Amino acid sequence: MSVSDGDIAFALELFDGLGPLSTRKMMGGLCLYRDGTIFAILQSDGSIWLKGSRTFAERVETEGWQRWTYSRDGAKTTAMPYWRLPDDALDDPARACMLARQALDELK
Numbered sequence: 882m883s884v885s886d887g888d889i890a891f892a893l894e895l896f897d898g899l900g901p902l903s904t905r906k907m908m909g910g911l912c913l914y915r916d917g918t919i920f921a922i923l924q925s926d927g928s929i930w931l932k933g934s935r936t937f938a939e940r941v942e943t944e945g946w947q948r949w950t951y952s953r954d955g956a957k958t959t960a961m962p963y964w965r966l967p968d969d970a971l972d973d974p975a976r977a978c979m980l981a982r983q984a985l986d987e988l989k
Contacts, residue, residue, distance in 0.1 A: 898974060909925045918985060
């Protein structure tokens with residue numbers, strides 16, 4: 882399953898306040914980049930996941946954001962450095978952009 886055009890348009894509009902973004906389809910999802918740095922992934926179910934590092938990752942973990950995990954063929958579960966954007970940020974582009982900026986600050 883791949884991301885829909887509508888979900889892509891929604892994510893790009895949500896993060897419009899960040900300035901120019903680039904994207905790349907990957908593994909059924911879409912990676913979002915700002916100045917060449919990946920900061921979010923849009924999955925095929927429409928969910929948006931911010932990449933976390935250092936203090937941003939620690940903070941969102943403490944706040945209880947859902948972390949992206951996966952396992953293949955019953956193997957050990959692997960945690961990825963991405964946390965699901967909270968629902969309230971999906972309705973608030975200013976908040977979504979603020980969170981994305983915070984994530985980007987820790988990724989540089």
